[in-house]
Amino acid sequence: MASRRRASTAIRAQPRTPTPNRTSYDHRPPAPRTTAALAARRQKTGAALQRVHDAIARLRREKAQVSVAAVARRADVSRTFLYDNPDARAASLRR
Template sequence: MSTTPHQRTAAAIASRRQTADAMLDRVREALARMERSRAPITVAAVARQADVSRTFLYQNSQAKDLIAQASTRSGACREQDREDADARLTASWRERALNAEDGLKTALGEVRTQRDRIGELLGRIRYLEQDLPKDAVQRVMTENTTLKRQIQQLTSERRSLEDRLKGARENNRFLDKRAAELEAQLAELLTQRGALDLP
């Protein structure tokens, strides 16, 4: 059964349409994958993912529309991601600023407390100075000098005593050693004399 040219043309058109539909399905799937993974949507990337030619993507109006819509959605998602990241960064800086402000308030409060305490102590010193006689400072300085001299004298005496103690210990060790040697000699003499007295 032979086919007419009209039938062959219709069959070729149907085959081409079926092939185009299959490629469009692959393009849709590739775009869905790329959107899920937040990959940048370009014609070259879609062509690689869908395993179609760039020419098909440029010439097929449905493919062009699909890419344009996906690119718009992807751009909006990326913009939203950027806004979210900026918001997180801003929140982080805001939190740090609030923490720093709290720390500054605490530090200023501590400084105020320390200044009040210093003022109170200075007032006590002035009050105590009023009760002292006029020559009290001179008397305290004289006593301080005397005490320093006594410390120097005691330190010198201590060193001298330490040196004498060290010498006494060395003499004691020498005498112990000498006594041990004499005991050994005595024992040897006694052993020899005992050997001579034997019948």
């Protein structure tokens, strides 16, 4: 009886093919609901950044310690927001 080689059971990485909806060459504008959601998110982030700058100014006026936790408490934002947002991080870590 001749021995047969078994097919390899290892999974080989297949090259990813772009999905029809999301391709790198598709330059369609986003859907209206997506545009509205993005605008709302930008507005909310902008308001939070303004609260961060106001909180830092208030802490400096009061000669209180400016720390990430203190700024987050005063500005009513999360510490994660301060660390993840580059503008908020630069403002809160600048002493």
